[in-house]
Amino acid sequence: MSKLTSKANFNWLLKMAWRDGKASLSRLMLFMASIILGIAAVVSIQLFSDNLKQNIQKQSKSLMGADFIIDSKKLPSEKVLKIIDSLGADASEVNFVSMAAFPKNKGTKLVKVRALEGLFPFYGDLTTVPENAGKTYQELGGALVDATLLLQYNLNPGDSIKLGKVMFQIIGALKSIPGSTAISSSIAPSVLIPYRFLQQTELLQVGSRKEYQYFFKAPEMDLDLLSEKIGPILDAENADLDTHTSTGSRLGRRYDNISRFLNLVAFIALLLGCIGIASSVHIYIKEKLKNVAVLKCLGASRKQSFYIYLIQIIAIGFVGGIIGAAIGTALQFAFPYILQDFLPFDVAITISFQPIIMGITLGVLMAVLFALLPLLNTWYVSPLEVLRGETDNLQKPKKARILVSIAILLFIFLFSFWILKSALYGIIFTIGILITFAIMAGVATLFIKGIKRFFPSSWGFTKRQSLLNLFRPNNQTMVLVLAIGLGTFLISTLYFTKDILLAKTSLENKKIDANIILMDVQKAQAAALLNTFESNGLEVIDNIPIITMRMEKIKGKTVNEIRKDTLIKMRKWMLNREFRVSYRNHLVATEELLEGEFIGKAEKGKPIYVSIADNMAKDANLKLGDAVTFNIQGVLMETIIGSIRKVDWTSMKVNFMILFPEGVLEKAPQFNVITTYVPTEERSADLQRDVVQNFPNVTILDLRQVFTIVEDILDKISWIINFMAFFSILTGFIVLIGSVRNSKYQRIKESVLLRTLGAKSKQILQITALEYVYLGLLGSLTGILLSLVGSQLLATLLFKEPFIPSLIPFLVFLPVITILVVVIGLSNLKSVLQSPPLEVLRKEV
Numbered sequence: 001m002s003k004l005t006s007k008a009n010f011n012w013l014l015k016m017a018w019r020d021g022k023a024s025l026s027r028l029m030l031f032m033a034s035i036i037l038g039i040a041a042v043v044s045i046q047l048f049s050d051n052l053k054q055n056i057q058k059q060s061k062s063l064m065g066a067d068f069i070i071d072s073k074k075l076p077s078e079k080v081l082k083i084i085d086s087l088g089a090d091a092s093e094v095n096f097v098s099m100a101a102f103p104k105n106k107g108t109k110l111v112k113v114r115a116l117e118g119l120f121p122f123y124g125d126l127t128t129v130p131e132n133a134g135k136t137y138q139e140l141g142g143a144l145v146d147a148t149l150l151l152q153y154n155l156n157p158g159d160s161i162k163l164g165k166v167m168f169q170i171i172g173a174l175k176s177i178p179g180s181t182a183i184s185s186s187i188a189p190s191v192l193i194p195y196r197f198l199q200q201t202e203l204l205q206v207g208s209r210k211e212y213q214y215f216f217k218a219p220e221m222d223l224d225l226l227s228e229k230i231g232p233i234l235d236a237e238n239a240d241l242d243t244h245t246s247t248g249s250r251l252g253r254r255y256d257n258i259s260r261f262l263n264l265v266a267f268i269a270l271l272l273g274c275i276g277i278a279s280s281v282h283i284y285i286k287e288k289l290k291n292v293a294v295l296k297c298l299g300a301s302r303k304q305s306f307y308i309y310l311i312q313i314i315a316i317g318f319v320g321g322i323i324g325a326a327i328g329t330a331l332q333f334a335f336p337y338i339l340q341d342f343l344p345f346d347v348a349i350t351i352s353f354q355p356i357i358m359g360i361t362l363g364v365l366m367a368v369l370f371a372l373l374p375l376l377n378t379w380y381v382s383p384l385e386v387l388r389g390e391t392d393n394l395q396k397p398k399k400a401r402i403l404v405s406i407a408i409l410l411f412i413f414l415f416s417f418w419i420l421k422s423a424l425y426g427i428i429f430t431i432g433i434l435i436t437f438a439i440m441a442g443v444a445t446l447f448i449k450g451i452k453r454f455f456p457s458s459w460g461f462t463k464r465q466s467l468l469n470l471f472r473p474n475n476q477t478m479v480l481v482l483a484i485g486l487g488t489f490l491i492s493t494l495y496f497t498k499d500i501l502l503a504k505t506s507l508e509n510k511k512i513d514a515n516i517i518l519m520d521v522q523k524a525q526a527a528a529l530l531n532t533f534e535s536n537g538l539e540v541i542d543n544i545p546i547i548t549m550r551m552e553k554i555k556g557k558t559v560n561e562i563r564k565d566t567l568i569k570m571r572k573w574m575l576n577r578e579f580r581v582s583y584r585n586h587l588v589a590t591e592e593l594l595e596g597e598f599i600g601k602a603e604k605g606k607p608i609y610v611s612i613a614d615n616m617a618k619d620a621n622l623k624l625g626d627a628v629t630f631n632i633q634g635v636l637m638e639t640i641i642g643s644i645r646k647v648d649w650t651s652m653k654v655n656f657m658i659l660f661p662e663g664v665l666e667k668a669p670q671f672n673v674i675t676t677y678v679p680t681e682e683r684s685a686d687l688q689r690d691v692v693q694n695f696p697n698v699t700i701l702d703l704r705q706v707f708t709i710v711e712d713i714l715d716k717i718s719w720i721i722n723f724m725a726f727f728s729i730l731t732g733f734i735v736l737i738g739s740v741r742n743s744k745y746q747r748i749k750e751s752v753l754l755r756t757l758g759a760k761s762k763q764i765l766q767i768t769a770l771e772y773v774y775l776g777l778l779g780s781l782t783g784i785l786l787s788l789v790g791s792q793l794l795a796t797l798l799f800k801e802p803f804i805p806s807l808i809p810f811l812v813f814l815p816v817i818t819i820l821v822v823v824i825g826l827s828n829l830k831s832v833l834q835s836p837p838l839e840v841l842r843k844e845v
């Protein structure tokens with residue numbers, strides 16, 4: 001019998017929830033719209049992340065082009081060559097960065113030369129135009145040149161490209177090769193040549209940065225066992241083993257970080273929507289309190305009246321979750337196009353159900369959690385007080401409200417913890433959200449209090465009334481400032497951050513700032529190059545000697561002993577690194593002495609004191625007085641750490657991890673880096689042509705081109721982030737529309753009372769327009785000012801750069817957002833103005 005009773009009770013609750021909700025269906029739809037976009041964003045990113053992981057697993061061989069690779073930054077040792085011979089390399093490559101010349105139009109370009117031997121790749125596609133160029137270029141002795149590079153220089157298959165001393169015929173345009181992305185190609189486009197011509201080019205000289213790679217096709221081999229057996233041996237010989245599985249895992253982790261960031265942006269949009277729900281449900285429930293009072297008078301329990309509206313909210317969250325998940329499923333098809341410049345492969349889209357179920361669950365949970373606070377009013381409502389019209393003195397359930405607030409914070413933390421996989425970052429994100437929301441809420445509160453205290457009584461009627469509307473009963477000033485401010489904050493912060501990054505890499509028109517860097521200048525070439533500079537009317541800014549060396553011993557232990565010792569706390573990357581070191585007797589502007597004394601001149605018969613960068617000291621666990629032995633191309637040299645420097649690696653100056661004093665390395669095999677300032681692009685092009693023609697091994701870095709590439713990359717990244725921030729902005733406007741629609745009845749009453757007192761429709765229109773102008777200005781200005789503070793902190797603490805704010809957010813974002821707010825605010829004013837006063841006074845609306 002009890003089961004039948006409970007079933008009948010549940011059916012009755014469903015019917016009552018439907019009957020009550022049906023009368024307010026349009027308003028409930030607006031509540032639902034507040035969370036749809038946030039759920040769509042979260043679901044689309046989750047689905048795309050899942051697809052990305054699946055594609056990386058399936059295409060890991062195609063991404064690498066082989067089953068595994070052995071690579072080394074220097075000519076492999078005999079031991080490494082024996083391992084390579086025993087395994088049987090199926091293809092090999094030497095790659096390096098160099099200058100290319102195009103005789104057809106006398107152009108020059110920094111390119112990545114890849115001298116290949118063998119039929120690489122074994123998996124994936126070497127896509128060329130014409131199609132057979134990838135199979136014939138080695139036999140024909142020609143070159144495959146990046147397709148975009150050909151377009152830039154108006155070149156076609158059949159034209160020539162000069163690399164060092166050799167002129168190659170362009171056999172075809174290189175569209176794609178395993179492992180490359182549009183971004184990497186934009187920095188140094190690939191040029192493929194047959195390996196047999198490498199020596200003839202004479203491009204590889206002392207100090208040239210090159211990489212030797214050996215490719216293997218072994219589909220049946222146990223790669224984990226191979227890595228376990230030969231990995232440590234290769235490490236000891238300064239070589240590496242990369243398998244397609246390890247490369248896939250590494251790539252997966254890289255894109256995991258991107259998806260986590262995008263997920264957080266999407267989650268912020270969802271939180272914003274939920275705040276809109278909380279505000280709208282507050283007004284909705286306040287208007288329903290008389291219905292609740294009547295139900296209680298007719299015998300309904302507090303639990304039943306509470307459940308009626310809880311069922312409505314659950315239904316909103318469920319349906320909103322389904323719609324959001326459907327939109328998110330469709331939206332994920334856009335991500336391969338949005339991220340195509342950053343992906344080294346084409347992503348095949350499939351649909352998995354886990355993110356969809358998560359989206360629906362998220363919709364229900366978020367809707368219920370954020371609606372609980374206003375819903376609690378139905379639980380504690382007193383029928384007598386409501387029927388007397390004393391709704392402002394209702395009992396406030398403090399304990400329940402505290403518990404609900406804790407539940408909301410806990411949910412935000414758990415969700416961010418799940419995304420970031422770190423409890424600390426989850427706490428930081430939750431605190432950051434709280435601080436941001438608290439600042440915006442505090443600004444809104446202070447603004448209202450300021451108006452009350454310093455109310456402009458001398459203003460005209462319409463202006464005074466518009467200000468009074470900001471703190472009238474059932475006002476939504478707080479939620480609208482949050483909605484408008486958070487969206488503006490996101491967009492403005494992204495804009496300011498991009499400005500900081502671009503300012504950091506910008507070129508000033510000063511002769512003391514180099515914009516051309518010449519690398520790999522051999523000792524015998526230095527004098528002739530300086531003459532070239534003089535003939536072009538250019539001054540040498542820096543002429544820096546560079547010596548290559550490796551660490552042999554650290555604190556008395558050899559690097560091989562350190563590799564085997566698992567107890568030693570240090571980053572092992574530096575044990576295999578070939579350091580590029582210089583010597584001078586002074587520090588430069590990008591360096592700051594942190595510890596010790598910088599010794600610029602070595603004294604004969606005394607220890608050699610070197611200076612190291614602070615990040616190296618940290619990674620190698622080195623302190624002042626520690627002994628380090630360097631292997632300088634076969635010669636061992638003992639040194640002592642004499643000082644530790646802080647180096648600004650983000651500057652475009654030539655910096656070093658290790659600095660020797662003068663009087664030690666002058667006779668060591670070395671090459672030079674020479675920098676100069678060239679005032680115009682035309683003169684830069686002339687200089688590059690002269691250098692490439694007379695010194696083909698010298699690599700030229702034109703910082704103007706680098707900055708153009710950096711700006712393009714930042715544009716692409718900011719576009720992706722803005723795409724996600726768009727969800728927050730659009731959600732904010734949906735919350736705004738919902739707030740306007742939910743306050744419609746309140747505004748109709750105000751309009752009727754004002755008209756009854758003699759106000760004209762034009763005055764009411766002005767009052768409403770001014771109110772939304774204040775809200776738009778307050779919200780967007782708060783967002784922009786908060787983004788200024790955030791950007792200043794980023795500039796000071798992270799980028800270490802002075803921050804000069806752009807006027808664009810103030811001149812563009814502020815007026816545009818304010819106008820949009822006013823347009824939305826006035827959207828339902830027509831029906832407000834046309835409502836008959838008698839109808840409202842009879843409470844028939």
